[in-house]
Amino acid sequence: MTVAAYSSEIGNPITDDIKKISLLKQNIPKDYKITLRYIPKEVSGMCWVKLNVFHLEVSLKGLAQKFGNISSNKDNIGTLVQILQEMRYHIGHGLEDSMLEFDCHYVNEMWLTAKYFEFVEDFFNTANSSRDVEDCEPPPCPTSTKTTVMTTTTPSTLSAQHSTNEKRNGLPDDPEKGAFLPKVVQSSLMSLLAILFIAVVVFLMVWKIKSRRNTPQTERSPEEGPALFSGEEANIPPLDVEISEKNRLNIILAV
Structure with missing residues (x-):
């Protein structure tokens, strides 16, 4: 069943719906990033529309909440959400089982406005031209990439390791x-x-x-010449004193 059949029940032809997607692309800022969880076409094949209908509905609902109640953007997004809800109703309960089988292939992205609505437009065009597929065989899940465990080392652990190595080897570790x-x-x-x-x-x-x-003060410089008296000779009284005493004795004897 095509999108035109789904939308006919609520009175919206498919051509008008695609035009609303173009209006949304023009009205929403180009640098706006919109979150989407989806499965690429190369993984899901003919089940691409079926497996993306629910998560696209969730993404558009989150985008509609960012606009006011009187905004034309919110009304246009609401129309697309109604079509997606009707599609889920016709797919039935098997949708949940198919999504669980392909769960490991879903990808989370944040796209700019232009790329996001290109995906939305491609989704509705593909849904309008494709047929329902009941059985969807999922490919093998991608191998999980090996996560490298990074051990964080602190200065205290480094110093402890260095001291241990020095004790063992007697040499510095570094x-x-x-x-x-x-x-x-x-x-x-x-x-x-x-x-x-x-x-x-x-x-x-x-x-x-x-x-x-500690040098003696009596020491004379070479310019002054040798001392006239030294030792005991320096203490001998002058000669004229002896002569005067002799004269006094002679006078006494003469008397």
């Missing part, structure tokens, strides 16, 4: 870490040598200052 150790040792040795050099310089300066303080 090659870059092993190359980094000599640089650390070299920099520490250079710092130690610099500290020792500064300590030696300070020690020499202190020793020189102390040695200058």
